[in-house]
Amino acid sequence: MRIGKSARLGLVAAFSATTLMLAACGGGADSGSGSTGSDGKVDGTGKTLNVLTGVISQHPEEQKKWFTDIAAKFKAETGANVNFETFASANDELTRIQTSVVSGQGPDVYSLGTTFTPTAYATKAFVTLTDDDWNKVGGKDRFNPAALGISGPDEKNQVGVPFVSRPFVMAYNKELLAAAGIDKPATTWDGLLDQAKKLTGNGVYGMVTGYKDNFDPWKFIWAMSVQAGDPIVDGDKAKLDDPAVKKAYETYFGWLTKDKVIDPNAVGWSNSNALAEFAAGHAAFFPMTTSNSIPTLENSAVAGKYAYAVMPTTPPGKTAPATDKPAASILSGDNVVVADYSKQKDLAFAYLKLITSKDEQLNYQKIFGDLPANAEALKSLDNPLLAPMADAAAQSAATPFTGAWGDIQLALTNVTVQSIPELSSGGVSDSALTDRLKDAQSKSQASLDRASKG
């Protein structure tokens, strides 16, 4: 019994160790490298390419079908099989990446969220594409240039091949706006607030957002700060103590506490709760949503009555954009990376070429709603609902490309999390906010210091 109990304790102590150990113990078969024929086509007969990608929980059946279709096309093209593996959560994904990174074996191709790309880059476990490699993927110019913004720290060092874009936009209720005599959403945050004030009343709130969401808060703060000219990270210096960041928090918190254009219950909501509120017709504006809200909204009380718009790009307190960098959204979507340890990189590049081709990208958009990263495909979209999203994709700005970004993101969100009790009881005092920002700044700086050493 005694050992049994220490085992439970030991488990905590060896939490990360076990992951590493298992990876080290796991044996794996290497597969031969793909050979490139004289016609530039990769011959992968008899080989299998392993691809790790996220599960699309809204469309599980469609995703399975997509896997089968792509695998058949890839087989026709190269003769090789594709074996798809899926991960259910970001956490799951991380564990897979960590074990593969340590053990040097695992999937050949990974699908990553854009904001995770810097961390993946920091592990140096993925292929930095050479010009030659880019050609094998179909050429760098086939991609929407904005989508390449978070593929690597600079143009010469890029690991991520853009696959889809999921820019953040703002949904609005056309009916409510028309009833209040507003013809289109404002393009400044102050203007949006004025409109929201006008729209609040009769059981409807002008805006809706989830303060308890694990990601939304930092996206607002980041957007408003960058629009005001503070990039949050400047070289190896964190700039969370900049007045622009504080102003952003004051604006974001103020919507709820001062301006009262948001339901007080929003302190407990995540993004999906906020979406449900908007879908029920309880709010006029729903900033910080993406194209994957379409399926929900199409089957809701606001079906046919909603539209999307690019979020304001003029920072709070200003009447015109303060910089030439619009930052309508973070650069969001999926990148695909090839593992450095892969023995069949050419085959992997051939796969990337296939899935980023115009036709496949349009097909993917039709099924899953995500915008193409392929420039031609993006241009050819003619759905009016999607037009603002394509706009937002072009005006997206990349989050700082540093391995420290995970920590900074966490620090920014933490300011909101710790402020929620005060948000709920009337207002966040200036001194409390200053203290929290100071704490966030020092944590972010510490993380950046490690990044510059690493």
Added chain:
Amino acid sequence: MSSDASNELLVAAEAAATGASGPTNGGSGNRGAKRRGLSERNRPLWMLIPGGALMIIIIIVPLLLGIYIAGLDLDQYTLRKWISAPFIGVGNFVEALSHTPLLRSVWLSVSYSLLAMIVTLPLGIAAAVATQNAFKGRALVRSIFLIPYVLPSFVVATVWRTMLQPDGIVDKVLGTVGVHPGLWLNGPQSYWTLVLVQIWASWPFIYLLALAGLQAVDHEVHEASALDGALWWKKLRFVVFPYLKGPLSLAVLIGMLHHINNFTLPFVLFGVPAPSDVEVLPILTYVTSFQSFRFGLSAAMAFVSLVLIAIPLFVYLRAVRLDDGETPGGTK
């Protein structure tokens, strides 16, 4: 969770068995002086090899690796060649103790576990005593009592989170009687939410072990105390409770460790980053490992907490002598 649950059932069964054999003979754990000579010389110790080897692979090696990693400056930048990550000795330990909320997390973890235990213990015993004597529908009541225990932590936490949301069902019900409790899932009150949900989820464990202990009370004992004229409270206090000492000590021990190690409950209830009032040890270790990618630092944190928890645990184990068979639970 499911393997956890079956483990505990095993433990419960084991405890019941020890309890049952306790008063009459020492059972398998007996190292009585009289039999020592023969039984110790010819014990087939080699039969421990498979189990021992497994324990070395599953417990000892990862533990040692964990300790080794605690001495490395291991993060996302060095992960790929982790063996050659710079060795910084006690650097991580110094940082964990001086620059992170580790000690506060230890305090939160231990205090919340203890509070939950203090409440669940009488609840569990009361439930066990109440369902000890046969009555119509007892099987049903006993099954219902186990529901919180068989539900996966994830489900329990999700349901409670939904109920405790601002303007959720709990607030609405309390609102009808004029109580406005404020936020459950953020701020200082979140600590009490964690205690409350933990109590709800874990009292059946105490109930289960108390029930096992009660089953071990021989029929003759009940008869004898009835003959002596003991009324229910005297009987409970001086005859029945001593039988429960063994199983319940075990329950307290395992229950506490469960609470301290419970990651799913706070993670699902409060999310990450967690409100600072519920940044318990597993959450802190998780965030350090998998959000900040400071594997070395988090291994050091985990090791510090292991030591901190092991000290009182060891003292307690010696005190109740759960680890040897000489003082079985039923001894009065």
